[in-house]
Amino acid sequence: MTDLHPQILAILQNIADVKSPLSVGPDDSLFDAGILDSFLLPGLVTALEKAFGIKIPDADLSSQRFETVNRIAEYVRSRS
Amino acid sequence: MTTATAGQPAAFLVHVACYLPARVVTSAEVAAARGVDPEWIRTTSGIEERRYGAPDETAETMGIEAARRCLAGAPDASIGMVLMSTGSASRRWPGPATTVATALGLGSVPALDLPMPSAGGVSALALAQALAPLHGDVLVIAAEKMSDIVARPDTHPNVAVLFGDGAAACIVSARRGVARILGSVLHSDGAFADALHLPVDGPLHMDGRTIIMQAARKLPQVILEVLDQHAIGLSAVRMFLLHQANLNLLRQVSKTLGVADEVVFSNIRGYGNTSSASALIALAEWDGLSALETGAPVVLAAFGAGLQWGAVLLVRA
DSSP states (O other), X not given: OOOOHHHHHHHHHHHTTOSSOOOOOTTSOTTTTTSOXXXXXXXXXXXXXXXXXXXXXXXXXXXXXXXXHHHHHHHHHHHO | OEEEOTTSOOOEEEEEEEEOOSEEEEHHHHHHHHTOOHHHHHHHHOOOEEEEOOTTOOHHXXXXXXXXXXXXXXXXXXXXXXXXXXXXXXXXXXXXXXHXXXXXXXXXXXXXXXXXXXXXXXXXXXXXXXXXXXHSEEEEEEEEEHXXXXXXXXXXXXXXXXXXXXXXXXXXXXXXXXXXXXXXXEEEXXXXXXGEEOOTTSOOEEOHHHHHHHHHHHHHHXXXXXXXXXXXXXXXXXXXXXXXXXXXXXXXXXXXXXXXXXXXXXXXXXXXXXXXXXXHHHHHHHXXXXXXXXXXXXXXXXXXXXXXXXXXXXXXX
């Protein structure tokens, strides 16, 4: 699979309803950066499932798994 | 998974009542004490006030008061069993059920504890459906004094401000009642036990992000599961009475289900999260059952520590 970061950043930008492209490092906490919070996480999961054609099982629904762009990319790759 | 369905003897909800302690604690007050922005509390949780019990009130005393109010509304009830849920009992054991049963003058009826926060009240109601035909009228009590638990100074401020105290009680009978308990579904998953737990000697810990992710998926699933078992569509449900953990979570559930916010009851603004008592307090406060036409469905559902989650389907009798 190709570099997933641009696609993930676009999803995050849409979920967070931000107009300008996100400025966040691949290992920066999306929570600390104010991009994600508890109530955006369910929407992120749904968007990732739709965008990448994957199923994210309940057992994988822990916040740490989605804390950074790199972790999200690693997870998506593991499910693809 | 455990399910109770139409194959078993009928059980009915006879009466429900609640007790909320008198002291109103505003978000401004609790925010100042904990160093939290009151506006953050409101926007993150929808909570503006909660009730705190007096120093001499406990989960047991609040449960007794809720039960007395409930029994007063059902003078013909003949209680054959007590089920009490709480995650904030005043001692480790014995649990509060026997103390409460004795205080109510119920003699030697079996009085069982469900030491379950969050989903305990809904779980007790589901069990009462199965037990009422065997034991006689079941008095279900859910009571919490969460203010004692979050009073620990090492409780995370963002967690401490969410909780309040309260109690509710209902009577389930095999004979008659205002609503038939048509079925229930209960689930658990210990893999996430650490995401929300209270150590023996430590502060309440909550990984709120993980809990919200899990709840936002499992609550709609279990609601659909109990409705599917009885071939009832979502649009037929007149009210959803959910564990009052967070207003944003309630809105997320209504969005996922595709139902109007107006049919998802909420009183969290005034009471905060009263843990296992909240869904039954919601049932008592809503007080809409008697106005429904025969057969109209209502769903109770809860999710929380364990993880434990479940739903109970009522229809107006």
